[in-house]
Amino acid sequence: MLYIGVDLGTSAVKLLLMEADGSIKNIVSKEYPLSFPNPGWSEQKPEDWWNAVVEGIKELTDGFDKDQVAGISFGGQMHGLVILDSDDNVIRPAILWNDGRTTKETNYLNDVIGKDKLSEYTANIAFAGFTAPKILWVKENEPENFAKIAKIMLPKDYIAYKMTGVHSCDYSDASGMLLMDVKNKCWSKEMMEICSVKEEQLPKLFESYEITGSMTEAAAAELGLTTNCKIAAGAGDNAAAAVGTGTVGDGGCNISLGTSGTIFISSKDFGVDKFNALHSFAHADGNFHLMGCMLSAASCNKWWMDEIIGTKDYPAEQVPITDDKLGENNVYYLPYLMGERSPHNNPDARALFIGMSMDTTRADMTQAVLEGVAFAIRDSFEVARDLGIKIDETKICGGGAKSPLWRKIIANVLNIKVNIIESEEGPGLGGAMLAAVACGEYASVEEAANKIVKVIDSVNPDPAIAAKYDAKYKKFKEIYPTVKPLYDTLKA
The missing domain is CATH 3.30.420.40 (ATPase, nucleotide binding domain)
Incomplete structure (x- = not known):
């Protein structure tokens, strides 16, 4: 059938x-x-x-x-x-x-x-x-x-x-x-x-x-x-x-880089983050999940490429961003083109670049966009970690997941293994x-996931790059609270 x-x-x-x-x-x-x-x-x-x-x-x-x-x-x-x-x-x-x-x-x-x-x-x-x-x-x-x-x-x-x-x-x-x-x-x-x-x-x-x-x-x-x-x-x-990536049952994790970006943690037990920075939702497998959601993820890169640079050749723009550049960028990007949900819950937040100088290149700006999205995902990841949830690896899906560079950045910013599955058609x-x-081909969602979803590759973090990104993230997370008062002024 x-x-x-x-x-x-x-x-x-x-x-x-x-x-x-x-x-x-x-x-x-x-x-x-x-x-x-x-x-x-x-x-x-x-x-x-x-x-x-x-x-x-x-x-x-x-x-x-x-x-x-x-x-x-x-x-x-x-x-x-x-x-x-x-x-x-x-x-x-x-x-x-x-x-x-x-x-x-x-x-x-x-x-x-x-x-x-x-x-x-x-x-x-x-x-x-x-x-x-x-x-x-x-x-x-x-x-x-x-x-x-x-x-x-x-x-x-x-x-x-x-x-x-x-x-x-x-x-x-x-x-x-x-x-x-x-x-x-x-x-x-x-x-x-x-x-x-x-x-x-x-x-x-x-x-x-x-x-x-x-x-x-x-x-x-x-x-x-x-x-x-x-x-x-x-x-x-x-x-x-999450079902399409096999993130079902207890303790699974999936990151989605679509128009929006999410970090999704499946659980057999109902639980609530006491600060409500993460959403506590029912899951499609009959259980529950916690989820951090950012409103602009791959759409940040699309905006940067299509509207600002004016190109559709996304891979070509990422070629100059070699491994030696990772964790070394002095340009930061806040990815709040449409406001932000997790963990800031601020519809008035807006995107910004900071840290440019006369020697900043087009590639530096492109890299900052990819890193800014990864850092924002880490914001929610840190909330889950504070809840005592241990995450050592994650699946990844969405249009942004097709970029080997972006997968590498995610793996090192979060310092966890990122697993690539055979099909990237997550929701479909x-x-x-x-x-x-529903039609009885499988006894449960977990059984379907176990039989259908296959991991075909993994990206492991590089300890040296991960350490650099850890230091960069500490600086990144200082930017939003510093500029937050300005958003009300800009709105007015």
Whole structure:
């Protein structure tokens, strides 16, 4: 049988066709627009996602026996607010994970409701990108739209609804809404009351590997598939990527270098960082995880290359950055193009370069961008280490993980072994694996991961380079607190 993984990203949907044994038969990517109506805002039309999925699945399955497509599941961009009216029509464009308009609402939740109460209700505090602050923003700024809301959904779940007619959500993605009691895996009555939301406006909750429904006749006709195709709930993109990299069970670690960057630590036990610098979420394997998330990771390099240098030849720009340059750069970069989540929780933070001199080269600046992202990941890594979590190695995935230089920098900045897996299609592969588990090909997510995911190479830290980076990191972490007061001034 064949299984489809739908990786609904910020700039494109990537669709993956997988055989039951885990071999990838085809991959198709379809882009869609991203709009910025005001500074710091970020929106998309859910209809554009669906059109891209329809077009992409037709192309993905062209030349294959469509009757063999047994299941579809998802890895999706998290936190986005999709609101539907009583006829299931989209009320307004989705407000995305990297949208920074909710400073007032986030401060209200953290400072008036209180971080302690939020952590008690949901295991997390409010971040500007989370869904609950967006709901409060719509209530305050678009009351006519708020009054129309019949269903509140997340991005990937809108696609699942279009396939099944079922309003569903999985525990991992719902964890990032600030509406779910993560520990007890149910909607939080307190948070619903705070956000003026009724439970019937929220989707039904499922484990990521559970079937939510079958393909409707209308969707099957549109996609060219059959009504026998089962749809599994899927997961937030980071949890799906963790499945796709085999980061399941107890004590696994995965770093994702996508548009955003994450460090993901899987655990069989529920746990909360007392400072709430890391997110405490449910995992797609049925367990839990801690996650540090930075809003701009590989997107920093894309911005630097495309908009500033003006080149698409990323590898060529990294050629001059040889091993003897690692840990020797005097230029630092704060990677806060869209504000920052973990661990600073500051939507008003912005990127900066510091340390340039007359002999600074283009390569030094490029190196600083790669290192700045690695240092920011270490910020979250240090929080996990302070919790007593021992991490000796990690998997890595995402577009940035294709760079051998960036992998080497990550290994030395964190001073741990970085494992490269056979497939770098984290969320898409994870989605397909969840579909296979839902359809009974594997007894559990862990079994699927153990049989499908293969490590093909590793990068070990160099003690001398790691020591240099340790000294550089100590300087890096002094920059943000020093410039933090300026962000309020710049915003004003």
